[in-house]
Amino acid sequence: MPERVVTNDELAPKLGLTSEQILRSSGILRRRWVEPGTATSSLASAALRLALDDAGLDSGNIDYLIFGTMTPDRFIPGSASAVQKKAGLRHIPCVDIRATCCNALYGLQLAAALVKSRTAKRVAVCLADVQSVWLDLSPAAANISMLFGDGASALIVGGEERESSVEIVDVLLATDGAYVDDLGLRSPGTEFGAGVARDLTPEQCRPHMKGQSVILQASRRIASACRELLQRNNLGIEQVRWIVPHQANSNLLAQVARALNFPVETGGVISILENFGNTSSASMGMALDNLRRSQRLQPGDYLLLPGFGAGFTWGAGLCRSLV
Secondary structure, eight states: SSEEEEHHHHHHHTTTTOOHHHHHHHHOOOEEEOOOTOOOOHHHHHHHHHHHHHTTTGGGGGOOOEEOOSSSSSSSSSSSHHHHHHHHHSSEEEEOOOGGGGGGHHHHHHHHHHHHSSSSEEEEEEEEOOOOOOOOOSSSGGGHHHBBEEEEEEEEEEOOOOTTTEHHHHHHHHEEEEGGGGEEESSBBTTSSSSSSSSSOGGGOOEOOOHHHHHHHHHHHHHHHHHHHHHHHTTOGEEEEEEEEOOOOOOHHHHHHTTTTTTTGGGGEEOHHHHHOOOGHHHHHHHHHHHHHHOOOOOEEEEEEEEETTTTTEEEEEEEEOO
16 A cells, blocks of 8 residues: 555545545545555555565466556556566566456456466466546545545465465456446547547546446446356355455445345455545455455355446456365
8 A cells, every 4th residue: 555644634625525524425534645656557566566475475476467457557558567577577478457446356257267277377466556646636526536545456366275265256247338438537548539639628538427327337236246146156145254345435335235135243344445445446455355364254254246347347256265
């Protein structure tokens, strides 16, 4: 995580809000922002080095890198190559994925397939975003700018059981491009101009969100994906001990738990929103790490990992704690 802490008290006056309004709307008290000039790949490579140390591995043990981000260092090339260099990895395949807040789910699904097919023995899934540099810190963009923090996480996916291993049981994903303009960043790109061109408004170069559309579709789609995933694995929600979601906002997390009739007394919904905000691609990995380090995870525990992102793309992962 970046060192700089940005509290609601600091941010609220710029957005024309009170600290209490931000907390009530999002569940966020503070978030971390990078110092100017910090590249997304720098956060990602730092997280990967921590993950390797934690797993007792070195850079030579990784033979495939998947990097999920929606805030790349540059337009071309993909930022996975920058992570490869900064983390000291060998000349392995490195690829970027741009499934926004579902990057963790896509990364886990792809990594599991690479390992099962024996294309790779160990895959590093890096997840990072630096949102702060894009935010419009004015009342006009308060509903989106209050949410985001910067951060990174990294997961090591392999075929062998190790200390604190979590098995990837199944991942379900879906997309509906009819909502492509309800959440995202329009430029640069061929549809709205290859750069900050003369005919683009400032709004087209900043993140935008149709809040009602996002919350309505997210709550419905996530719950539906979770039910379908559990059904195809012959499980009921009562057999899930932990829900570890993408950290969008506290209201959405609560809505999903209610829609699923999740028995919170048997486990819990993991939230790190209060201290870190919505860290987009990184948030699910960060929440998983938070749960693991809490030492509450028991052998045999089922974890449900729901996510929703721009596109719209959504889905859920099912994992099981092994040791």
